[in-house]
Amino acid sequence: MTRLINARLVLPHAILDGDLTFDDTGIIAPEATTSDPAGDVLDCDGDFIIPGIIDLHTDNLERQVLPRVNARWPSRSAFIAHDAQCAVAGVTTVFDSLSLGDINGRDRIQTFEDGIDDLAELSAAGVLRAEHLLHLRCELIAPEMQELFEMVRDDERLKPILRLVSLMDHSPGVGQYADIARWRKGRLGDGLTEIEIDVSLEEIRANRIEHLEKNRAYVQSFCRENHVALASHDDRLEEEVNRNHADGISIAEFPVSMTAARCAHALNMDVIAGAPNIVRGGSHSGNVNAMDLIRAGLVTALASDYVPSAMLEAAFCCVNQKALPLPDAIRLITDGPARIAGLTDRGRIEAGHRADLVQVHVHDGLPIVRRVWVGGRRVV
Known part of the structure; x- marks a missing residue:
């Protein structure tokens, strides 16, 4: 049993100066400071204790696999590095977001094929620090999408950890x-010539016509029959959001316009925004500023997208910029994602919940992770 003392416990709707007791069975009790602590006592020196961060969408593995152009790293080493980066960022539940299809080559396809094997084997071996679940990013215009999806569908190791699927259309023009x-x-910045770009654009348009609708129907049918959460991705127009909602999709991931986010919120859809957008002060691709979505009360959860450490920093950006009080900001990276994914055993500091916990020191407004526990076991 471990007891944290001299801590500031970030509860769902308040901050409690007190102690927290937990073991590998879960959180036993958050309570006001006592004078006679028992168990393995750790003094938190007044730091915050928050629930473990839940990241519904991270492409971070891709950055470890390809740290430089044309420099592919050994896949298993890359996965271990990815896991470590997530853990030290306070992310205790990781949805590895692997792409089914690549409209710009085969890099993502190889990352997917290697990644699902590494995910299954390393998880079974018990060598990962965080808990890893699977988020399939389905590139609907990709001819190979269904074939790749079936690799997961038919793998008994992966079925229990497939918890989220998103529908993507990265076609130019949408x-x-x-x-x-x-x-x-x-x-052009990637080194293509104008002629090569024209050829690529025509191929993408042809694939979109041939594959998008049948791939969309295939994925929707699977998720409906297997009760897997399904999200849209990069919605821009009300028409897109309305169609998704009519098709039973209840999650709008990374809407790229205020219009789409407002429409999704009005339809009681969960809205996921990008944490890097908040940390950077805007979208890297010229789309809606996520902080504007926060201030409008439209966001249910944040996801790291491509920088795991952005999760915690984005929450504190919301506080520092007076967009949200701390408990509300922390819910965007803990309780909100847990609810979206149907993870009822985590996301809150509450008796009976998993002891996924993060000790956070704040220096000049910047959050710094000091300790991390996953299932009551210290991993950082």
């Missing part, structure tokens, strides 16, 4: 890449 001129400029 969603995140609505500005085709901006998209073309990005491809």
